[in-house]
Amino acid sequence: MPLFLNASDTGFDAEFQAFLGTKREDSPDVDVVVADIIADVRKRGDAAVVDLTNKFDRLALTPETLRFSPEEIEAECAKVDAEDAAALELAASRIRAYHEKQLPEDASWTDDTGAMLGWRWTAVAAAGLYVPGGLASYPSSVLMNAIPAKVAGVERLAICVPTPDGAVNPLVLFAARLAGVDEIYRIGGAQAIAALAYGTETIAPVDKITGPGNAFVAAAKRRVFGKVGIDMIAGPSEILVIADKNNDPDWIAVDLLSQAEHDESAQSILITDDAEFGRAVAQAVEKRLETLERAAIAAPSWRDFGAVITVPDLECAIALSDRIAPEHLEICVDDADALAAKIRHAGAIFIGQYTPEAIGDYIGGPNHVLPTARSARFSSGLSVMDFVKRTTLSRMTPEALAAIGPSAERLAKSESLEAHGLSIRARLDRINEG
C-alpha cells in the first residue's frame, strides 16, 4: 500500500512534511575507497585502470584493449535489429532538433559612455560521458548526454561504459556512433572517472564529465569536481502526476509504474482532487503489478515510497507540487496548459493525457537527464548549456574610462587594493594630459 494523504485532514501538513523528508536512498560511504582509486589512477595511469577493470569487471584487458576498436564497434552495431536502429535514429533526430534550439546567442553593445560590453559563448573542447553497465546500460541515455555535447560543438567526446564479464550492449555502441561519439572505453567505476579527469597514457583528459552512475561513480565525480566540470549527482527517479477524475485510472497507473519500475528507491506520486479516482488508480496499479515484468522492483517502490494525495482543489495541487519540486510532472486535467503555466519547480512537465512521461524518456525531444531529489528548486536538466561557457567582454575608450574610472578608483581605495586603483589612475593621468 502506498501512502494515502488528504490535504483537508488535520495534521496533513506535518504528514506531508515528513513525507517530503523521507530518505529513499542510503548511499554507502565509499569516499575513502574512491580516493584511493583516484590516487592510484593518477599515479599509475593505464596500469591502474587495467588492474582495477580486470579485478572489478572480471576481464583480462591490456592498455591496448581499453578502447573499443572501430572494427569492434562496427561488428557490435551490425547486431542491432533494423527496427531498433530506426527507433534510435528517430529519437536522435528529435533530440537533436530540440537541443539545437538551446544554442545561446552572443551579445555586444555600446553603452552611453562609449564602452563596448558583451559576451561570447564557446564550446567545451573535450567531454566524457559515463554510461553504466549491466541492467541500467541505456542507449537512450547515450543519446541524451552525447547529442547536447555535439550540438554545443564539443570536438572530442569520449564514453566510458563498463562491460562486466565482457557483456557488451550493442545498442549502446550504436547510439554512441549515431550521436557522433569519438572514443569508447570499456571501463567503469571510479577508475573511469579518474581516467577521464586526469588522463592516462591512452586516455586524454577531458574538461567536463556527465552521466549517471553508482555510488562509486557519484563519489568520484564529486571528488574531481573543480579539476573538471561535472553535471548533477543524480538520485533515484521520481514522477508526480496531477490528475482529475476525467482520466482512465489504468493510464495513470502505468505512468506511475513507469518510474517505479526503474529502481526500488524510485518514487511515484499521484495528486488528485477526487479521492475516489485516487483509490481507482491505486487499484489499477495493483492489477498491473500482478503481471508486470519488473514487479519485483516496482512493487516495493510503490509500497515504500508511493503516495496518493487528495486535494480540495487543483490550486492546492500546484502548491504541493512546488514543494515536491518533482523531476517529472505529468498534468492530466481539463486545462492542463493553464495549470502547467502556474508550476514553478519541476524538471520537466508533460502536459495532457496523451503525453505519458515515457515519451520524454525516449523520443519527445527534451532531455531525460533531469534534477532529482527536490533539486529542481535550483537546477535544470542536462542541455547544450552544460557544454558551453561564456566569456565576458569589455572594451573601454578613453572617454568611457574618464567617465567611470574615478568611481572604480574610489572603490579600490575603499577595499585597500592600491594597485587596482593605480592601474586606472595611470590611464586617467594620460587621458587628462591629452
Add this chain to the structure above:
Amino acid sequence: MPLFLNASDTGFDAEFQAFLGTKREDSPDVDVVVADIIADVRKRGDAAVVDLTNKFDRLALTPETLRFSPEEIEAECAKVDAEDAAALELAASRIRAYHEKQLPEDASWTDDTGAMLGWRWTAVAAAGLYVPGGLASYPSSVLMNAIPAKVAGVERLAICVPTPDGAVNPLVLFAARLAGVDEIYRIGGAQAIAALAYGTETIAPVDKITGPGNAFVAAAKRRVFGKVGIDMIAGPSEILVIADKNNDPDWIAVDLLSQAEHDESAQSILITDDAEFGRAVAQAVEKRLETLERAAIAAPSWRDFGAVITVPDLECAIALSDRIAPEHLEICVDDADALAAKIRHAGAIFIGQYTPEAIGDYIGGPNHVLPTARSARFSSGLSVMDFVKRTTLSRMTPEALAAIGPSAERLAKSESLEAHGLSIRARLDRINEG
C-alpha cells in the same frame, strides 16, 4: 624574479607544461572538522551556530542577535562616506544593466507531428550569499553576487558575513542594502554554510549558495552540494596580459600587480612578442613594488608565480592563452578586437589598453566572480543564469503520439522497461480504436 620563458627556446613545451601544473595553493584538509560542524548545526540549529560563532569570532551572540536589525543596518550605512556611496551606486546601476541583458527567454513551438515542445525559465526562490569577513570583505563582491540574484527574480536573498571581534564593514552592509538583500546574518565559516543549507530556528534554508570563502567555507559548500545548488569553488585570482611593445610598461606592470596584490597565491602572467618589452615591464613591476602598500603580498606572488613569456608572434600567444584558460585576460595589442575574437578559453576579456582589468572588478558591468585555476575550459563567471532554472515542456496530441509513440515503445522494450512501453501502448490502443 618571475619566471622568464621564451616560446622559441628548445625545451619550452616542457617548461610551459610544468608552469601550468604549478600548484599555487595547498588547501588544508578540513573536511572532517567541517563534517562535524555541519552535523552539529543540523542537530542543534541556532544553538550550534551561536556557540561556533562566539568561539571562532570571539563574540557573545544569542539567537536573537544573529541577524542584523534594520536599525543596525541603518546606523552602519549612515557611516558611509558620500563619495563611496555614489561610487557603489554607479557600480550597482552598471552591474544591473549588464546582467539584465542575461535574462534568458522562454520558448515553445509545434513540430511537424503536432507536438508542442519548449521550455520555461523560473527563478530560484531563495539564495544565500557568503561574504568573507576581515581583509577580504569586499563590498564589490556583495554587488556582484546579489545583483544577478535579484535581477533573476530571487525573492529571498540572505547574506552571511562574519564579524570577527565585532568588526563590521559599513560598506558591505551598504552594498547589501543597495542590491536589495533581504536578510543579513553576522555569521561565517562552515557553520554559516550549514545554516543556509539546512536552516535553523531563525534562519530559513535557501536553495542556492554562492560567494567566496576560506578552506572551511569551500569544504562546506562542497559537502552541501546537492542539498542546495552552489557556485564554483573559487581559487586564487589570476591575470594574463597579452601586450605588444606599443604599450607603456608601467601600465602593464600595475595591471599585473593588481592581481598579485590580492593574495600571495595569485598569479600574473605577461605574454609579449617583444622580449625587450617584457624586461621593461618586469623592471616597472620592481619599481612599483618599492612603494606599493601591499608589496608584502604582491612581491611573493610575482616572484613565486609570475611569468613573462616571449612568443615569436601573437598567434602563438593565443594558443598559450587557451592552454592557460585565464580568469582575466587583458589584450593590449594593435588589433585587440581581432585577437580577442580568436580566444576560446577565458573567464573575462579586457580589450585594448584603456581597459585595465580593475575596471571590471568594480564598475564595468560584467561579473567579477570568474572561473579560476583553468576552469574557464568548462565553466563561466557568475551570472543571472546561476539563479534561474529551466523546466522543459512537452504536449503530445493523439496524432503526435501515434506518429512517434511506436518508436518509444520499441526503445522501452529494448531497455526492458515494460511499464514505460505500456504507458504508451495504453494510449495508442485508444487512439487506434477511435
